[in-house]
Amino acid sequence: MVTRRDFIKCAGGAVAALGGVETALASTGPHLDPDRVGVLCDFTLCIGCRRCEFACAEEAGLPHGELRAYDDTGVFAATRRPDAESLTVINRYPALSADHKPLDVKVNCLHCEHPACVSACPVTALQKNALGPVTYDPWRCIGCRYCMVACPFQIPAYEYHDATAPRVMKCTLCQDRTLEQGRPPACVEICPQEALLYGSRASLLRVAKARIEAHPDRYVDHVYGETEAGGTSWLYLADRDFHQLDLPEVASTSPAEVTESIQHGIFKGFSGPLMLAALVGVILKSAGACEKCEAEAAARNEAGKEADHE
Amino acid sequence: MPRYLAIILGLTLLAAPAAASDQAVKEAHPHDRLHGHSEVPGAKGQCADCHLCAEPTAEDPCMVSCARHGGQFRGVHEVAEGPGVVVIDQLAARYEPVVFAHELHASMAAMSGGCTNCHHYSEDSGAIPTCRQCHAADRSEVDLSMPALKGAYHRQCMNCHLDWSGDNSCDFCHREAAEPGAPVAHDATDIVGIPHPVIEAVATYTYETSHADAPVVTFHHSDHVDVFGQQCVDCHRGDSCKSCHHGDQKPAEHARLDHVTSCCACHGERDCNFCHGREPMPRFDHALSTGFDLAPYHAGRACQDCHGDPRAFRYPSGDCAECHIHWEDGGFDHGITGLVLSADHEENDCSDCHVDLDFARRPSCDDCHDDYRFPAESPHCEICLNLMNEGDGRAAAPSCGHEVRRPVNPGRP
Numbered sequence: 001m002v003t004r005r006d007f008i009k010c011a012g013g014a015v016a017a018l019g020g021v022e023t024a025l026a027s028t029g030p031h032l033d034p035d036r037v038g039v040l041c042d043f044t045l046c047i048g049c050r051r052c053e054f055a056c057a058e059e060a061g062l063p064h065g066e067l068r069a070y071d072d073t074g075v076f077a078a079t080r081r082p083d084a085e086s087l088t089v090i091n092r093y094p095a096l097s098a099d100h101k102p103l104d105v106k107v108n109c110l111h112c113e114h115p116a117c118v119s120a121c122p123v124t125a126l127q128k129n130a131l132g133p134v135t136y137d138p139w140r141c142i143g144c145r146y147c148m149v150a151c152p153f154q155i156p157a158y159e160y161h162d163a164t165a166p167r168v169m170k171c172t173l174c175q176d177r178t179l180e181q182g183r184p185p186a187c188v189e190i191c192p193q194e195a196l197l198y199g200s201r202a203s204l205l206r207v208a209k210a211r212i213e214a215h216p217d218r219y220v221d222h223v224y225g226e227t228e229a230g231g232t233s234w235l236y237l238a239d240r241d242f243h244q245l246d247l248p249e250v251a252s253t254s255p256a257e258v259t260e261s262i263q264h265g266i267f268k269g270f271s272g273p274l275m276l277a278a279l280v281g282v283i284l285k286s287a288g289a290c291e292k293c294e295a296e297a298a299a300r301n302e303a304g305k306e307a308d309h310e
Numbered sequence: 311m312p313r314y315l316a317i318i319l320g321l322t323l324l325a326a327p328a329a330a331s332d333q334a335v336k337e338a339h340p341h342d343r344l345h346g347h348s349e350v351p352g353a354k355g356q357c358a359d360c361h362l363c364a365e366p367t368a369e370d371p372c373m374v375s376c377a378r379h380g381g382q383f384r385g386v387h388e389v390a391e392g393p394g395v396v397v398i399d400q401l402a403a404r405y406e407p408v409v410f411a412h413e414l415h416a417s418m419a420a421m422s423g424g425c426t427n428c429h430h431y432s433e434d435s436g437a438i439p440t441c442r443q444c445h446a447a448d449r450s451e452v453d454l455s456m457p458a459l460k461g462a463y464h465r466q467c468m469n470c471h472l473d474w475s476g477d478n479s480c481d482f483c484h485r486e487a488a489e490p491g492a493p494v495a496h497d498a499t500d501i502v503g504i505p506h507p508v509i510e511a512v513a514t515y516t517y518e519t520s521h522a523d524a525p526v527v528t529f530h531h532s533d534h535v536d537v538f539g540q541q542c543v544d545c546h547r548g549d550s551c552k553s554c555h556h557g558d559q560k561p562a563e564h565a566r567l568d569h570v571t572s573c574c575a576c577h578g579e580r581d582c583n584f585c586h587g588r589e590p591m592p593r594f595d596h597a598l599s600t601g602f603d604l605a606p607y608h609a610g611r612a613c614q615d616c617h618g619d620p621r622a623f624r625y626p627s628g629d630c631a632e633c634h635i636h637w638e639d640g641g642f643d644h645g646i647t648g649l650v651l652s653a654d655h656e657e658n659d660c661s662d663c664h665v666d667l668d669f670a671r672r673p674s675c676d677d678c679h680d681d682y683r684f685p686a687e688s689p690h691c692e693i694c695l696n697l698m699n700e701g702d703g704r705a706a707a708p709s710c711g712h713e714v715r716r717p718v719n720p721g722r723p
């Protein structure tokens with residue numbers, strides 16, 4: 001009989017034999033361009049004018065009101081999340097003290113360096129472009145919504161209202177503008193405060209750290225997104241701990257990296273399925289053996305009965 | 311030798327001297343200076359971006375003038391020197407140009423740090439560069455660490471506007487453009503066209519302190535402004551707009567401010583009694599405080615005429631000649647002292663009567679006139695002298711030839 005312990009030993013051995021766990025862990029993750037872009041969002045500069053919300057809706061062809069309708073600060077009464085019709089939202093958090101101003105926080109897809117949504121998508125409708133954006137192709141999407149479960153920031157939304165061709169909705173970093181036209185995303189372009197800075201992720205990190213160094217009283221010493229979830233293309237600066245701003249404390253390894261290393265480990269060289277087949281074979285074989293015993297016993301019974309008659 | 315090897319060798323030999331001289335240039339250049347300059351607006355990555363001459367040397371680098379290297383703002387400018395309004399139209403696409411009330415803002419800034427609130431750099435000459443001299447309108451042209459023009463403008467405005475009004479709506483400053491590019495008209499009587507209204511300050515503040523013996527501190531605000539000639543910014547350095555403006559409310563009175571420079575910044579050397587007392591103190595009186603009555607001849611003087619720069623306060627010795635040394639013959643109208651010199655005396659030298667030019671000591675007629683008639687036997691002289699000494703303005707009818715009249719305040723020289 002094969003115990004659970006034996007099974008794990010065998011499976012591990014087989015995987016190791018077929019290339020090793022180390023290689024399996026290291027080989028995950030997309031190829032990333034060293035000049036890949038990102039956006040630095042400095043919450044302390046944001047004034048909550050919501051122009052970025054307007055520009056985003058306009059660019060994405062989503063329903064939106066007049067520009068001046070976005071002057072309404074009444075929306076700050078509740079904490080909002082991006083949804084299928086607003087891919088980015090601004091939330092307002094109270095000022096730390098009378099000398100501070102309230103902090104306005106922009107929420108949208110962070111374009112992870114190693115995105116869990118991409119990893120979870122079975123049809124590569126979501127992809128991490130080497131230049132930074134996590135792009136979406138609605139023609140490939142089968143609507144399984146695994147991405148929505150996988151995202152550590154709970155960003156992707158779904159067009160539940162559309163019965164015919166619903167899409168997964170999330171910021172794509174204006175993939176047409178950024179990747180094809182070389183222009184900054186619409187939100188960055190409209191931001192009057194230049195609270196949003198578009199550029200290479202590496203230089204944005206330098207700028208962010210220089211700001212913290214120059215104004216230690218203005219910022220917490222933390223660039224959110226530098227390491228969160230394995231790093232993100234969006235980087236945030238704030239005047240307080242980020243968990244107070246409903247930004248989750250996520251591990252510095254990408255969830256995708258963890259799950260992929262297990263999955264890739266198991267499936268490397270098709271060893272997992274082979275092991276499974278072998279296991280099923282063993283089970284079937286032992287089951288078959290018992291059936292044979294039963295058949296023999298039955299035969300013996302039959303023979304005994306016949307002898308009694310005679 | 312295969313042909314490609316020969317080519318590589320040849321190229322290496324050719325490239326070597328070029329690389330070496332390049333290296334020499336780089337090493338000679340102070341690298342730290344180059345840091346952060348690669349992306350300044352308009353830079354093409356060439357020497358001429360920063361150097362005016364073809365062959366800059368360490369002694370004469372012939373640098374172009376750069377406000378940032380002029381250092382922090384150093385100019386001294388009066389509010390009225392600046393423009394009344396500034397029309398900001400470089401970014402007018404969605405909106406009409408913004409009419410910025412420069413004078414209004416400059417007069418408010420005078421209470422919270424002055425011009426440097428917005429003009430953070432000045433040129434070596436003290437001249438103020440325009441925003442766009444450093445902040446390019448096109449974001450792609452600038453160093454990521456520096457805001458482009460749009461960000462620079464908005465951050466300047468919104469940092470304060472949000473502070474006092476909490477209002478971030480665009481139409482506070484912007485009007486949506488009916489027709490992009492149309493010339494902007496502004497009403498000169500509108501708030502943007504006028505300076506900040508004069509701030510009515512309370513004349514005297516009294517503070518109760520926990521000081522047991524002398525709990526009352528009296529601060530005569532009006533003395534500091536009207537008598538001592540202090541400018542708002544001398545004390546109100548760190549005031550934010552919020553100190554006076556609370557949202558839409560107009561400040562009812564000149565609010566008590568917490569951020570002012572403390573009394574000790576100027577009066578640190580004084581003992582406690584200078585400020586603390588049992589009762590509110592009277593306004594400053596030069597005669598009471600110093601024993602030197604300014605009336606009548608010195609009443610119109612500014613403090614610094616005698617005491618110099620308030621930050622380096624000078625105590626005059628009391629010797630009048632310290633100041634009064636520069637009258638030329640006939641250049642002084644003795645009448646302003648209350649005594650018009652008769653024709654007999656007009657030709658005298660000052661020191662003929664004011665021995666050793668000691669003007670503090672009042673000369674008496676009998677210093678010179680020792681004949682019997684004077685002054686004892688001349689009631690007229692006595693009348694005159696008494697009038698003169700009392701500073702009384704009544705006209706006398708002297709028969710001695712002297713005219714006595716009301717002393718007049720000496721004007722500024």
Ligand code: SF4
Pocket residue numbers: 108109110111112115116117118134150151152153154155156170
């Ligand atoms: S934030 Fe979520 S949706 Fe955006 S890339 Fe990361 S995992 Fe994907």
Ligand code: SF4
Pocket residue numbers: 045046047048049050051052053090104106187190191192193194195196
């Ligand atoms: S446009 Fe800029 S300043 Fe306005 S809400 Fe968006 S990020 Fe903040």
